[in-house]
Amino acid sequence: MLLVEDDDAIAEPLVKGLERQGYSVHRESTGLGGVDAFRSSLPVDIILLDLGLPDIDGYEVCRRVRSDSLVPIIILTARGDEIDRVLGLELGADDYMVKPFGFRELIARINAVTRRSQSAGSPTEDVTKLTGGVVIDNRTRRVTVDGEEISLTRKEFDLLALLASDPGATQTRETILEQVWDAHWYGPTKTLDVHIASLRKKLGDPTIIETVRGVGFRLRSSTESDTNS
Numbered sequence: 616m617l618l619v620e621d622d623d624a625i626a627e628p629l630v631k632g633l634e635r636q637g638y639s640v641h642r643e644s645t646g647l648g649g650v651d652a653f654r655s656s657l658p659v660d661i662i663l664l665d666l667g668l669p670d671i672d673g674y675e676v677c678r679r680v681r682s683d684s685l686v687p688i689i690i691l692t693a694r695g696d697e698i699d700r701v702l703g704l705e706l707g708a709d710d711y712m713v714k715p716f717g718f719r720e721l722i723a724r725i726n727a728v729t730r731r732s733q734s735a736g737s738p739t740e741d742v743t744k745l746t747g748g749v750v751i752d753n754r755t756r757r758v759t760v761d762g763e764e765i766s767l768t769r770k771e772f773d774l775l776a777l778l779a780s781d782p783g784a785t786q787t788r789e790t791i792l793e794q795v796w797d798a799h800w801y802g803p804t805k806t807l808d809v810h811i812a813s814l815r816k817k818l819g820d821p822t823i824i825e826t827v828r829g830v831g832f833r834l835r836s837s838t839e840s841d842t843n844s
């Protein structure tokens with residue numbers, strides 16, 4: 616586990632506590648140090664990332680790590696601002712915790728994020744073809760539209776994969792938040808709408824994902840508006 620946190624008063628008890636739980640923790644106190652540690656041969660299965668760092672900030676660390684890895688990232692932030700939260704998730708962080716947070720809550724989040732990333736790597740139905748020329752490869756987690764690959768964040772992919780698991784069926788907002796985020800997601804449900812909007816934009820056809828007002832979302836079923844496929 617990699618902890619990137621410049622504040623000793625937070626980092627030191629955190630490292631002690633995590634080690635007591637059996638985690639092996641490598642701590643860095645700068646953003647660049649964190650990126651270097653991640654790119655070194657250190658085994659890093661999860662990153663706990665502070666946003667306010669003395670050199671490059673946590674967002675930039677997140678962006679650099681995400682450019683070549685899907686390692687789970689939990690952002691630790693002193694800022695409670697919703698904009699910060701959405702931005703962090705948009706950059707591909709898996710979860711965030713607002714300081715001060717409880718240690719048990721952190722362990723629960725670590726377990727949830729690790730579990731999700733492991734199940735995401737397990738083989739399921741390899742390829743799902745959807746209406747609108749959208750093809751999802753669940754094994755490589757790649758999505759193409761009319762043969763062109765589009766770049767999705769981890770959450771956007773999980774969201775699309777969930778909707779595609781039963782095309783035409785409505786997934787409630789609650790189910791989506793539970794399955795794609797966390798059973799203990801207390802954040803703003805607006806985050807879901809932000810991700811849906813971004814996914815629609817990337818798919819190039821906003822009607823592929825239909826809003827079921829007051830309930831949730833579903834994929835447009837191919838029989839309604841597609842003549843081919």
Ligand code: CA
Pocket residue numbers: 620621622665666667668
């Ligand atoms: Ca800090």
